[in-house]
Amino acid sequence: SSIKTQLYEALANADGEYLSGQALAEIIGCSRTAIWKHIEELRKSGFELEAIRKKGYRLISKPDTLTEHEIVFGLETKTIGRHVLYYDSVESTQIIAHKVAREGAQEGTLVIAGEQTGGKGRMARPWHSSNQKGIWMSLIVRPMLPPEKAPQFTLIAAIACAKAIEEVTGLEPNIKWPNDILYNGKKLTGILTELQGEADKVNFLIIGIGINVNQKNEDFPEHVKDIASSLEIESGQPVSKVKMIQKILKYFEKYYVLYMEKGFAPLKILWESYAGGIGKPIIARTITGEISGTAIGITDEGILLIEDHEGNIKRIYSADIEFPS
Ligand code: BTX
Structure with a gap:
């Protein structure tokens, strides 16, 4: 909910300081009961919050979740x-x-x-x-x-x-x-x-x-x-x-x-x-076959260039590559 988001932002901005329920209610513009309810919701989502009487709430840690x-x-x-x-x-x-x-x-x-x-x-x-x-x-x-x-x-x-x-x-x-x-x-x-x-x-x-x-x-x-x-x-x-x-x-x-x-x-x-491998021996496997030679680099369009054993420069648009050791 947006209260939950605002609550989290207010606590995060407090930099580890305590914020009272009253102060939070004023910042967010809701009742203290709503604050209390959303604090519980944050806890359920994995936030660690400390609550101390007379002082208020403090954010200890947030979960490494990907919401x-x-x-x-x-x-x-x-x-x-x-x-x-x-x-x-x-x-x-x-x-x-x-x-x-x-x-x-x-x-x-x-x-x-x-x-x-x-x-x-x-x-x-x-x-x-x-x-x-x-x-x-x-x-x-x-x-x-x-x-x-x-x-x-x-x-x-x-x-x-x-x-x-x-x-x-x-x-x-x-x-x-x-x-x-x-x-x-x-x-x-x-x-x-x-x-x-x-x-x-x-x-x-x-x-x-x-x-x-x-x-x-x-x-x-x-x-x-x-x-x-x-x-x-x-x-x-x-x-x-x-x-x-x-x-x-x-x-x-x-x-x-x-x-x-x-x-x-x-x-x-x-x-x-x-880029690893520029200047090194390389094998490129494409749908039409295999090209081996030396990796030269890429073009201004991002196409891979390989110099084959006859000295021809081949342009590779798509492939699996391997650097044989
Ligand atoms: P790729 O075809 O170059 O590489 C696939 C090969 O990598 C597999 O055949 C296997 O040998 C190896 N492999 C499989 N899983 C892993 C792994 N976790 N770590 C390292 N090697 C692995 C690469 O394709 C492109 C992968 C894109 C994955 C993202 S995840 C989000 C998105 N959703 C989805 O289904 N694919 C993309």
Whole structure:
């Protein structure tokens, strides 16, 4: 409710000081009984609150949950992530995002879930999304662009995630073209951009982002254990999902705005600063076959360039890549 939201904001702004029921009632403009009732509601949602007679109420801690309020409070964006749809458990946030986007969801709408029972990667591969341990979210954007630009959004999202990981955890991750973020060769994040459009224009893009945040090694199923890692495993401490989400949204908006103004070229430089594997031997598996050679970099459009063994430069639009050691 809006009283609950205002109550939380007033307590959070008090910076650990006590606020009396009377003072809160005046700030919010409701009765003291309403304050008392909503304090109980905050407690039920996982907020730790201290109540002392004659002094009032004090906020001790807030839950690291992903409700709309938690995400929007303190969010430094104009449109991205301003509208949040949170679900405890869904098959895939991509499916829900497609549905609400078709129904007209506004630019920047974020669909997020505690758990996915059928999380998906590219080419319908499964994406393991354990309950409350990671960030499983899909962002809806409606850029006025031709559909062939859609893959660039995977790269933009990857830079935003890498930057957020760096800022929140201090780790220095690598981006593996096109859609993975790795640390020490292990996958922390996967990105899946899906497009709904016509021949000449995008209707909307759904940018799915999966980040392993607080898993321990044993939380991963057998087949991903060896290739995956989490922010907690790598940084040695639990990481706030809310903080991560807010930073990703902040940087995504920043790079999205830059991209719409100036195109991909200025972002390419940033992308390259995170890219692992440039100049190294590479194998790209595409639907039409395998190309091996040396990774040269990406173009101003975000297309991967590989120099094959005959010295020809190949342009790769979509592939799974491997760096053979
Ligand atoms: P991808 O096709 O590049 O990677 C999928 C592969 O990654 C799987 O085949 C598996 O080997 C491995 N894998 C599966 N789960 C994990 C995990 N938790 N951590 C590391 N590796 C894993 C990557 O596709 C794109 C993933 C996007 C996921 C987001 S989550 C929110 C949104 N909803 C949804 O269903 N997908 C997206």
